[in-house]
Amino acid sequence: MNVNKERIAQRIDDFARFNDKDDGGVSRFSYGKADAEARAWLIQICEELQLQVTIDPVGNIRARYEGTDSSLIPVFVGSHIDSVRNGGKYDGIVGVVGAMEVLSVMRENNCLPRRSVELIIFAEEEGSNFGTTMVGSKALIGKLSADEMGVLHTDHGESCTEVLKAAGFEPEKMGDFILKPGDVDAMLELHIEQGIVLEREKKQLGVVQAIAGMATIEVTVCGTSNHAGSTPMYLRNDPMPAAAKLIEDIEDTAANHVLDSTVATVGTVSCKPDMPNVIPGEVSFTIDIRDIEQDAIQKTIDRITACAEKISLERGVKIQFRTIGSSLPIRLSPRIMDTVKRAVSSCSDSWMTMNSGAVHDAAMMAAITDVGMIFVPSVGGKSHNPEEYTSPSDIALGCQALLFAVTELCA
Ligand SMILES: [Zn+2]
Incomplete structure:
Protein backbone atom coordinates (compact mmCIF):
# COMPACT_ATOMS: atom_id res chain seq x y z
CA MET A 1 0.00 0.00 0.00
CA ALA A 212 12.87 16.36 26.71
CA GLY A 213 11.51 17.32 30.08
CA MET A 214 11.51 20.95 31.08
CA ALA A 215 11.53 23.36 33.98
CA THR A 216 10.41 26.97 33.62
CA ILE A 217 11.70 29.24 36.36
CA GLU A 218 10.96 32.88 37.07
CA VAL A 219 13.93 34.75 38.54
CA THR A 220 13.53 38.05 40.38
CA VAL A 221 16.60 40.15 41.19
CA CYS A 222 15.88 42.91 43.73
CA GLY A 223 18.22 45.85 44.33
CA THR A 224 17.79 49.51 45.23
CA SER A 225 16.08 51.87 42.81
CA ASN A 226 17.61 55.34 42.68
CA HIS A 227 18.49 58.37 40.54
CA ALA A 228 20.68 57.45 37.54
CA GLY A 229 22.63 60.72 37.79
CA SER A 230 23.17 61.37 41.48
CA THR A 231 23.99 57.83 42.69
CA PRO A 232 27.75 57.10 42.40
CA MET A 233 28.67 53.70 41.00
CA TYR A 234 30.21 52.48 44.27
CA LEU A 235 26.98 53.19 46.19
CA ARG A 236 24.64 51.18 43.95
CA ASN A 237 22.81 47.86 44.41
CA ASP A 238 21.81 47.71 40.76
CA PRO A 239 19.88 44.50 39.92
CA MET A 240 20.40 44.93 36.15
CA PRO A 241 24.13 44.07 35.91
CA ALA A 242 23.53 41.34 38.51
CA ALA A 243 20.83 39.87 36.25
CA ALA A 244 23.13 40.24 33.23
CA LYS A 245 25.91 38.34 35.05
CA LEU A 246 23.48 35.59 36.06
CA ILE A 247 22.14 35.27 32.49
CA GLU A 248 25.74 34.84 31.30
CA ASP A 249 26.23 32.12 33.95
CA ILE A 250 23.02 30.38 32.76
CA GLU A 251 24.35 30.18 29.21
CA ASP A 252 27.73 28.93 30.46
CA THR A 253 26.08 26.32 32.72
CA ALA A 254 24.00 24.76 29.94
CA ALA A 255 26.77 25.03 27.33
CA ASN A 256 29.72 23.78 29.38
CA HIS A 257 28.80 22.21 32.69
CA VAL A 258 26.00 19.65 32.24
CA LEU A 259 25.25 17.41 29.19
CA ASP A 260 25.54 18.05 25.45
CA SER A 261 21.75 17.70 25.31
CA THR A 262 21.11 20.37 27.97
CA VAL A 263 19.59 23.66 26.78
CA ALA A 264 18.68 26.77 28.77
CA THR A 265 16.97 29.88 27.43
CA VAL A 266 16.25 33.28 28.94
CA GLY A 267 13.27 34.28 26.80
CA THR A 268 11.67 37.17 28.69
CA VAL A 269 13.22 40.03 30.66
CA SER A 270 11.47 42.94 32.37
CA CYS A 271 12.47 45.59 34.86
CA LYS A 272 10.83 48.08 37.20
CA PRO A 273 10.33 50.97 36.91
CA ASP A 274 11.63 50.60 33.31
CA MET A 275 12.82 54.20 32.86
CA PRO A 276 16.01 55.39 31.12
CA ASN A 277 17.03 57.72 33.99
CA VAL A 278 16.28 55.43 36.95
CA ILE A 279 18.40 52.61 38.39
CA PRO A 280 15.92 49.71 38.42
CA GLY A 281 14.69 48.31 41.71
CA GLU A 282 13.78 44.93 40.29
CA VAL A 283 14.67 42.82 37.25
CA SER A 284 12.69 39.67 36.40
CA PHE A 285 13.38 37.07 33.75
CA THR A 286 12.43 33.50 32.92
CA ILE A 287 14.66 30.47 32.37
CA ASP A 288 13.46 27.55 30.25
CA ILE A 289 15.67 24.51 30.95
CA ARG A 290 15.29 21.28 28.97
CA ASP A 291 16.99 17.91 28.80
CA ILE A 292 16.13 14.27 28.19
CA GLU A 293 17.72 13.46 31.60
CA GLN A 294 15.92 14.74 34.69
CA ASP A 295 19.24 14.69 36.61
CA ALA A 296 20.67 17.13 34.09
CA ILE A 297 17.73 19.51 34.54
CA GLN A 298 18.25 19.40 38.32
CA LYS A 299 22.02 19.82 37.99
CA THR A 300 21.45 22.89 35.81
CA ILE A 301 19.07 24.40 38.37
CA ASP A 302 21.50 23.64 41.23
CA ARG A 303 24.46 25.26 39.48
CA ILE A 304 22.45 28.34 38.47
CA THR A 305 21.23 28.66 42.07
CA ALA A 306 24.84 28.51 43.33
CA CYS A 307 25.87 31.18 40.79
CA ALA A 308 22.97 33.36 41.98
CA GLU A 309 24.06 33.04 45.63
CA LYS A 310 27.56 34.19 44.70
CA ILE A 311 26.27 37.17 42.68
CA SER A 312 23.88 38.06 45.47
CA LEU A 313 26.75 38.27 48.01
CA GLU A 314 29.11 40.13 45.67
CA ARG A 315 26.57 42.73 44.53
CA GLY A 316 24.25 43.17 47.52
CA VAL A 317 21.11 42.15 45.64
CA LYS A 318 18.42 39.61 46.56
CA ILE A 319 17.73 36.85 44.01
CA GLN A 320 14.60 34.69 44.20
CA PHE A 321 13.64 31.66 42.11
CA ARG A 322 10.09 30.43 41.51
CA THR A 323 9.26 27.34 39.43
CA ILE A 324 6.31 28.18 37.19
CA GLY A 325 6.12 24.95 35.21
CA SER A 326 7.79 21.58 34.77
CA SER A 327 7.42 18.27 32.98
CA LEU A 328 9.47 15.08 33.23
CA PRO A 329 11.51 13.71 30.30
ZN1 LIG B 1 2.85 20.62 17.07
Whole structure:
Protein backbone atom coordinates (compact mmCIF):
# COMPACT_ATOMS: atom_id res chain seq x y z
CA MET A 1 0.00 0.00 0.00
CA ASN A 2 1.30 3.44 -0.94
CA VAL A 3 0.34 6.92 0.19
CA ASN A 4 -0.85 9.53 -2.32
CA LYS A 5 1.65 12.43 -2.36
CA GLU A 6 -0.68 14.81 -4.26
CA ARG A 7 -3.60 14.22 -1.89
CA ILE A 8 -1.34 14.81 1.12
CA ALA A 9 -0.07 18.13 -0.31
CA GLN A 10 -3.62 19.17 -1.25
CA ARG A 11 -4.99 18.46 2.25
CA ILE A 12 -2.16 20.48 3.84
CA ASP A 13 -3.09 23.41 1.57
CA ASP A 14 -6.78 22.87 2.34
CA PHE A 15 -6.14 23.15 6.09
CA ALA A 16 -4.18 26.39 5.57
CA ARG A 17 -7.33 28.00 4.12
CA PHE A 18 -8.95 27.83 7.57
CA ASN A 19 -7.28 30.90 9.00
CA ASP A 20 -8.48 33.53 11.47
CA LYS A 21 -6.07 36.22 10.24
CA ASP A 22 -4.83 37.26 6.82
CA ASP A 23 -1.28 38.17 7.90
CA GLY A 24 0.86 35.85 5.80
CA GLY A 25 0.86 33.04 8.36
CA VAL A 26 -1.69 30.68 9.88
CA SER A 27 -3.60 31.70 13.02
CA ARG A 28 -6.06 28.99 13.96
CA PHE A 29 -6.78 28.88 17.67
CA SER A 30 -8.82 26.03 19.09
CA TYR A 31 -12.50 26.97 19.63
CA GLY A 32 -12.30 29.89 17.15
CA LYS A 33 -14.09 30.36 13.81
CA ALA A 34 -11.39 28.89 11.54
CA ASP A 35 -10.98 25.95 13.92
CA ALA A 36 -14.73 25.22 13.75
CA GLU A 37 -14.64 25.33 9.93
CA ALA A 38 -11.55 23.10 9.79
CA ARG A 39 -13.23 20.62 12.15
CA ALA A 40 -16.39 20.50 10.03
CA TRP A 41 -14.33 19.87 6.88
CA LEU A 42 -12.24 17.19 8.60
CA ILE A 43 -15.28 15.43 10.07
CA GLN A 44 -16.91 15.35 6.63
CA ILE A 45 -13.85 13.53 5.24
CA CYS A 46 -13.93 11.12 8.21
CA GLU A 47 -17.57 10.35 7.47
CA GLU A 48 -16.78 9.77 3.79
CA LEU A 49 -14.18 7.27 4.99
CA GLN A 50 -16.91 5.60 7.09
CA LEU A 51 -15.11 6.34 10.34
CA GLN A 52 -17.11 6.49 13.55
CA VAL A 53 -16.62 10.06 14.82
CA THR A 54 -16.72 11.03 18.52
CA ILE A 55 -16.07 14.56 19.78
CA ASP A 56 -15.33 14.72 23.49
CA PRO A 57 -16.43 17.55 25.84
CA VAL A 58 -13.16 19.50 25.45
CA GLY A 59 -13.14 19.19 21.65
CA ASN A 60 -10.73 16.31 21.01
CA ILE A 61 -11.91 14.48 17.88
CA ARG A 62 -11.67 10.69 17.61
CA ALA A 63 -12.56 8.90 14.35
CA ARG A 64 -12.50 5.12 14.42
CA TYR A 65 -11.66 2.68 11.62
CA GLU A 66 -13.19 -0.52 12.93
CA GLY A 67 -11.01 -3.61 13.25
CA THR A 68 -12.26 -7.18 12.93
CA ASP A 69 -11.58 -8.18 16.56
CA SER A 70 -13.61 -6.01 18.92
CA SER A 71 -11.85 -7.53 21.96
CA LEU A 72 -8.62 -5.69 21.02
CA ILE A 73 -7.90 -2.13 22.21
CA PRO A 74 -7.23 0.42 19.43
CA VAL A 75 -4.12 2.06 18.02
CA PHE A 76 -4.26 5.88 18.00
CA VAL A 77 -2.68 8.02 15.30
CA GLY A 78 -2.91 11.79 15.05
CA SER A 79 -1.75 15.23 16.16
CA HIS A 80 -3.29 18.73 16.42
CA ILE A 81 -4.88 21.29 14.07
CA ASP A 82 -4.52 24.44 16.20
CA SER A 83 -1.65 26.87 15.62
CA VAL A 84 0.25 29.65 17.34
CA ARG A 85 -0.50 33.26 16.31
CA ASN A 86 0.95 33.85 12.82
CA GLY A 87 2.33 30.31 12.68
CA GLY A 88 3.06 27.94 9.81
CA LYS A 89 1.13 25.43 7.69
CA TYR A 90 2.83 22.27 8.93
CA ASP A 91 3.02 22.13 12.75
CA GLY A 92 0.44 19.53 13.82
CA ILE A 93 -1.17 19.46 10.38
CA VAL A 94 1.48 17.09 8.96
CA GLY A 95 0.57 14.54 11.64
CA VAL A 96 -3.18 15.00 11.14
CA VAL A 97 -2.98 14.79 7.34
CA GLY A 98 -0.59 11.83 7.73
CA ALA A 99 -3.13 10.01 9.91
CA MET A 100 -5.96 10.90 7.47
CA GLU A 101 -3.81 9.52 4.64
CA VAL A 102 -3.16 6.27 6.52
CA LEU A 103 -6.89 5.70 6.99
CA SER A 104 -7.71 6.81 3.42
CA VAL A 105 -5.22 4.30 1.98
CA MET A 106 -6.43 1.54 4.31
CA ARG A 107 -10.05 2.16 3.21
CA GLU A 108 -9.14 2.28 -0.50
CA ASN A 109 -7.38 -1.06 -0.15
CA ASN A 110 -10.25 -2.60 1.85
CA CYS A 111 -7.74 -3.23 4.60
CA LEU A 112 -9.22 -5.35 7.41
CA PRO A 113 -6.99 -4.93 10.48
CA ARG A 114 -7.70 -6.98 13.58
CA ARG A 115 -7.22 -3.94 15.81
CA SER A 116 -9.24 -0.74 15.33
CA VAL A 117 -7.34 2.41 14.39
CA GLU A 118 -8.44 5.80 15.70
CA LEU A 119 -7.54 9.13 14.17
CA ILE A 120 -7.12 11.54 17.07
CA ILE A 121 -7.06 15.33 16.85
CA PHE A 122 -6.05 16.94 20.13
CA ALA A 123 -7.62 20.31 20.95
CA GLU A 124 -5.65 23.35 22.14
CA GLU A 125 -2.16 21.85 21.86
CA GLU A 126 -0.30 25.12 21.40
CA GLY A 127 -1.64 26.93 24.45
CA SER A 128 -2.58 29.88 22.21
CA ASN A 129 -5.80 30.62 24.12
CA PHE A 130 -4.92 30.05 27.76
CA GLY A 131 -1.10 30.07 27.94
CA THR A 132 -1.11 26.39 28.94
CA THR A 133 -0.13 23.84 26.31
CA MET A 134 -1.84 20.52 25.55
CA VAL A 135 -5.18 21.24 27.25
CA GLY A 136 -6.93 18.58 25.11
CA SER A 137 -4.48 15.73 25.74
CA LYS A 138 -4.09 16.64 29.43
CA ALA A 139 -7.87 16.52 29.89
CA LEU A 140 -8.04 13.24 27.94
CA ILE A 141 -5.65 11.47 30.33
CA GLY A 142 -7.25 13.03 33.42
CA LYS A 143 -4.38 15.42 34.12
CA LEU A 144 -6.53 18.57 33.84
CA SER A 145 -9.89 18.64 35.64
CA ALA A 146 -12.91 20.80 34.78
CA ASP A 147 -12.15 22.85 37.94
CA GLU A 148 -8.57 23.43 36.79
CA MET A 149 -9.88 24.47 33.36
CA GLY A 150 -12.09 27.04 35.07
CA VAL A 151 -8.98 28.74 36.47
CA LEU A 152 -7.27 29.09 33.05
CA HIS A 153 -7.95 32.41 31.30
CA THR A 154 -7.42 34.10 27.95
CA ASP A 155 -5.61 37.46 27.73
CA HIS A 156 -9.08 39.07 27.66
CA GLY A 157 -10.07 37.45 30.96
CA GLU A 158 -12.46 34.79 29.62
CA SER A 159 -12.13 31.48 31.45
CA CYS A 160 -11.32 28.28 29.61
CA THR A 161 -14.74 26.94 30.65
CA GLU A 162 -16.51 30.01 29.17
CA VAL A 163 -14.58 29.73 25.89
CA LEU A 164 -15.35 26.01 25.59
CA LYS A 165 -19.03 26.49 26.37
CA ALA A 166 -19.29 29.33 23.83
CA ALA A 167 -17.86 26.90 21.24
CA GLY A 168 -20.52 24.32 22.16
CA PHE A 169 -18.48 22.05 24.44
CA GLU A 170 -19.27 20.87 27.98
CA PRO A 171 -15.96 20.44 29.85
CA GLU A 172 -17.71 19.36 33.07
CA LYS A 173 -18.72 16.14 31.29
CA MET A 174 -15.13 15.14 30.43
CA GLY A 175 -15.02 12.53 33.23
CA ASP A 176 -16.71 9.88 31.06
CA PHE A 177 -14.12 10.28 28.29
CA ILE A 178 -10.87 10.06 30.28
CA LEU A 179 -8.49 7.37 29.00
CA LYS A 180 -6.63 5.07 31.37
CA PRO A 181 -3.82 2.52 30.95
CA GLY A 182 -5.30 -0.47 29.13
CA ASP A 183 -7.64 1.64 26.95
CA VAL A 184 -5.22 2.26 24.05
CA ASP A 185 -2.66 -0.19 22.61
CA ALA A 186 -0.31 2.43 21.15
CA MET A 187 -0.21 6.04 19.94
CA LEU A 188 1.76 7.23 16.91
CA GLU A 189 2.39 10.86 16.00
CA LEU A 190 4.08 12.15 12.85
CA HIS A 191 5.37 15.71 13.36
CA ILE A 192 7.73 18.25 11.84
CA GLU A 193 11.01 18.32 13.75
CA GLN A 194 10.87 22.08 14.53
CA GLY A 195 14.65 21.93 14.83
CA ILE A 196 17.69 21.76 12.59
CA VAL A 197 19.13 18.31 13.41
CA LEU A 198 17.65 16.29 10.50
CA GLU A 199 18.64 18.97 7.98
CA ARG A 200 22.20 19.19 9.39
CA GLU A 201 22.53 15.40 9.36
CA LYS A 202 20.97 15.24 5.85
CA LYS A 203 18.31 12.73 6.97
CA GLN A 204 14.70 12.57 5.79
CA LEU A 205 13.17 10.81 8.80
CA GLY A 206 13.74 10.81 12.55
CA VAL A 207 12.69 8.09 14.99
CA VAL A 208 12.14 9.83 18.31
CA GLN A 209 13.59 7.98 21.30
CA ALA A 210 13.06 10.56 24.05
CA ILE A 211 11.12 13.77 24.59
CA ALA A 212 12.87 16.36 26.71
CA GLY A 213 11.51 17.32 30.08
CA MET A 214 11.51 20.95 31.08
CA ALA A 215 11.53 23.36 33.98
CA THR A 216 10.41 26.97 33.62
CA ILE A 217 11.70 29.24 36.36
CA GLU A 218 10.96 32.88 37.07
CA VAL A 219 13.93 34.75 38.54
CA THR A 220 13.53 38.05 40.38
CA VAL A 221 16.60 40.15 41.19
CA CYS A 222 15.88 42.91 43.73
CA GLY A 223 18.22 45.85 44.33
CA THR A 224 17.79 49.51 45.23
CA SER A 225 16.08 51.87 42.81
CA ASN A 226 17.61 55.34 42.68
CA HIS A 227 18.49 58.37 40.54
CA ALA A 228 20.68 57.45 37.54
CA GLY A 229 22.63 60.72 37.79
CA SER A 230 23.17 61.37 41.48
CA THR A 231 23.99 57.83 42.69
CA PRO A 232 27.75 57.10 42.40
CA MET A 233 28.67 53.70 41.00
CA TYR A 234 30.21 52.48 44.27
CA LEU A 235 26.98 53.19 46.19
CA ARG A 236 24.64 51.18 43.95
CA ASN A 237 22.81 47.86 44.41
CA ASP A 238 21.81 47.71 40.76
CA PRO A 239 19.88 44.50 39.92
CA MET A 240 20.40 44.93 36.15
CA PRO A 241 24.13 44.07 35.91
CA ALA A 242 23.53 41.34 38.51
CA ALA A 243 20.83 39.87 36.25
CA ALA A 244 23.13 40.24 33.23
CA LYS A 245 25.91 38.34 35.05
CA LEU A 246 23.48 35.59 36.06
CA ILE A 247 22.14 35.27 32.49
CA GLU A 248 25.74 34.84 31.30
CA ASP A 249 26.23 32.12 33.95
CA ILE A 250 23.02 30.38 32.76
CA GLU A 251 24.35 30.18 29.21
CA ASP A 252 27.73 28.93 30.46
CA THR A 253 26.08 26.32 32.72
CA ALA A 254 24.00 24.76 29.94
CA ALA A 255 26.77 25.03 27.33
CA ASN A 256 29.72 23.78 29.38
CA HIS A 257 28.80 22.21 32.69
CA VAL A 258 26.00 19.65 32.24
CA LEU A 259 25.25 17.41 29.19
CA ASP A 260 25.54 18.05 25.45
CA SER A 261 21.75 17.70 25.31
CA THR A 262 21.11 20.37 27.97
CA VAL A 263 19.59 23.66 26.78
CA ALA A 264 18.68 26.77 28.77
CA THR A 265 16.97 29.88 27.43
CA VAL A 266 16.25 33.28 28.94
CA GLY A 267 13.27 34.28 26.80
CA THR A 268 11.67 37.17 28.69
CA VAL A 269 13.22 40.03 30.66
CA SER A 270 11.47 42.94 32.37
CA CYS A 271 12.47 45.59 34.86
CA LYS A 272 10.83 48.08 37.20
CA PRO A 273 10.33 50.97 36.91
CA ASP A 274 11.63 50.60 33.31
CA MET A 275 12.82 54.20 32.86
CA PRO A 276 16.01 55.39 31.12
CA ASN A 277 17.03 57.72 33.99
CA VAL A 278 16.28 55.43 36.95
CA ILE A 279 18.40 52.61 38.39
CA PRO A 280 15.92 49.71 38.42
CA GLY A 281 14.69 48.31 41.71
CA GLU A 282 13.78 44.93 40.29
CA VAL A 283 14.67 42.82 37.25
CA SER A 284 12.69 39.67 36.40
CA PHE A 285 13.38 37.07 33.75
CA THR A 286 12.43 33.50 32.92
CA ILE A 287 14.66 30.47 32.37
CA ASP A 288 13.46 27.55 30.25
CA ILE A 289 15.67 24.51 30.95
CA ARG A 290 15.29 21.28 28.97
CA ASP A 291 16.99 17.91 28.80
CA ILE A 292 16.13 14.27 28.19
CA GLU A 293 17.72 13.46 31.60
CA GLN A 294 15.92 14.74 34.69
CA ASP A 295 19.24 14.69 36.61
CA ALA A 296 20.67 17.13 34.09
CA ILE A 297 17.73 19.51 34.54
CA GLN A 298 18.25 19.40 38.32
CA LYS A 299 22.02 19.82 37.99
CA THR A 300 21.45 22.89 35.81
CA ILE A 301 19.07 24.40 38.37
CA ASP A 302 21.50 23.64 41.23
CA ARG A 303 24.46 25.26 39.48
CA ILE A 304 22.45 28.34 38.47
CA THR A 305 21.23 28.66 42.07
CA ALA A 306 24.84 28.51 43.33
CA CYS A 307 25.87 31.18 40.79
CA ALA A 308 22.97 33.36 41.98
CA GLU A 309 24.06 33.04 45.63
CA LYS A 310 27.56 34.19 44.70
CA ILE A 311 26.27 37.17 42.68
CA SER A 312 23.88 38.06 45.47
CA LEU A 313 26.75 38.27 48.01
CA GLU A 314 29.11 40.13 45.67
CA ARG A 315 26.57 42.73 44.53
CA GLY A 316 24.25 43.17 47.52
CA VAL A 317 21.11 42.15 45.64
CA LYS A 318 18.42 39.61 46.56
CA ILE A 319 17.73 36.85 44.01
CA GLN A 320 14.60 34.69 44.20
CA PHE A 321 13.64 31.66 42.11
CA ARG A 322 10.09 30.43 41.51
CA THR A 323 9.26 27.34 39.43
CA ILE A 324 6.31 28.18 37.19
CA GLY A 325 6.12 24.95 35.21
CA SER A 326 7.79 21.58 34.77
CA SER A 327 7.42 18.27 32.98
CA LEU A 328 9.47 15.08 33.23
CA PRO A 329 11.51 13.71 30.30
CA ILE A 330 9.91 10.77 28.53
CA ARG A 331 11.55 7.68 27.01
CA LEU A 332 9.41 6.42 24.15
CA SER A 333 8.31 2.79 24.17
CA PRO A 334 11.03 0.36 22.91
CA ARG A 335 8.26 -1.85 21.45
CA ILE A 336 6.87 1.00 19.34
CA MET A 337 10.36 2.28 18.47
CA ASP A 338 11.16 -1.16 17.01
CA THR A 339 8.01 -1.00 14.88
CA VAL A 340 8.78 2.57 13.79
CA LYS A 341 12.40 1.67 12.93
CA ARG A 342 11.19 -1.21 10.74
CA ALA A 343 8.68 1.16 9.11
CA VAL A 344 11.16 3.96 8.35
CA SER A 345 13.87 1.61 7.13
CA SER A 346 11.47 -0.02 4.67
CA CYS A 347 10.81 3.49 3.22
CA SER A 348 14.31 4.97 3.22
CA ASP A 349 17.93 4.55 4.31
CA SER A 350 17.96 8.22 5.25
CA TRP A 351 16.85 8.11 8.90
CA MET A 352 18.25 8.47 12.40
CA THR A 353 17.14 8.10 16.01
CA MET A 354 16.89 11.42 17.81
CA ASN A 355 15.43 13.32 20.75
CA SER A 356 12.65 15.87 20.73
CA GLY A 357 13.35 19.19 22.42
CA ALA A 358 9.73 20.24 21.98
CA VAL A 359 6.94 18.63 24.00
CA HIS A 360 4.03 17.05 22.09
CA ASP A 361 0.61 15.51 22.83
CA ALA A 362 2.29 12.11 22.42
CA ALA A 363 4.29 12.92 25.57
CA MET A 364 1.02 13.28 27.52
CA MET A 365 -0.35 10.06 26.02
CA ALA A 366 2.80 8.23 27.23
CA ALA A 367 1.17 8.30 30.69
CA ILE A 368 -1.47 5.81 29.52
CA THR A 369 -0.05 3.96 26.49
CA ASP A 370 3.06 3.05 24.45
CA VAL A 371 4.00 6.00 22.27
CA GLY A 372 6.06 6.42 19.09
CA MET A 373 6.93 9.54 17.08
CA ILE A 374 8.30 10.10 13.58
CA PHE A 375 9.91 13.43 12.64
CA VAL A 376 10.26 14.95 9.18
CA PRO A 377 12.79 17.78 8.56
CA SER A 378 11.98 21.45 9.11
CA VAL A 379 13.82 23.56 6.51
CA GLY A 380 16.21 25.87 8.36
CA GLY A 381 14.85 24.43 11.61
CA LYS A 382 12.10 27.07 11.45
CA SER A 383 8.74 26.61 13.14
CA HIS A 384 5.98 28.62 14.81
CA ASN A 385 6.28 31.23 12.05
CA PRO A 386 5.07 31.57 8.44
CA GLU A 387 8.46 30.43 7.08
CA GLU A 388 7.89 26.93 8.49
CA TYR A 389 8.42 24.48 5.59
CA THR A 390 8.85 20.77 4.96
CA SER A 391 9.15 19.44 1.39
CA PRO A 392 6.20 17.46 -0.04
CA SER A 393 8.50 14.47 -0.66
CA ASP A 394 9.72 14.40 2.96
CA ILE A 395 6.13 14.66 4.21
CA ALA A 396 5.01 11.84 1.89
CA LEU A 397 7.89 9.69 3.12
CA GLY A 398 6.87 10.36 6.72
CA CYS A 399 3.27 9.42 5.87
CA GLN A 400 4.44 6.20 4.19
CA ALA A 401 6.45 5.26 7.31
CA LEU A 402 3.41 6.07 9.45
CA LEU A 403 1.26 3.81 7.24
CA PHE A 404 3.72 0.92 7.62
CA ALA A 405 3.92 1.41 11.40
CA VAL A 406 0.13 1.65 11.89
CA THR A 407 -0.60 -1.39 9.72
CA GLU A 408 1.98 -3.46 11.62
CA LEU A 409 0.53 -2.43 15.00
CA CYS A 410 -3.10 -3.10 14.05
CA ALA A 411 -2.52 -6.26 11.94
ZN1 LIG B 1 2.85 20.62 17.07
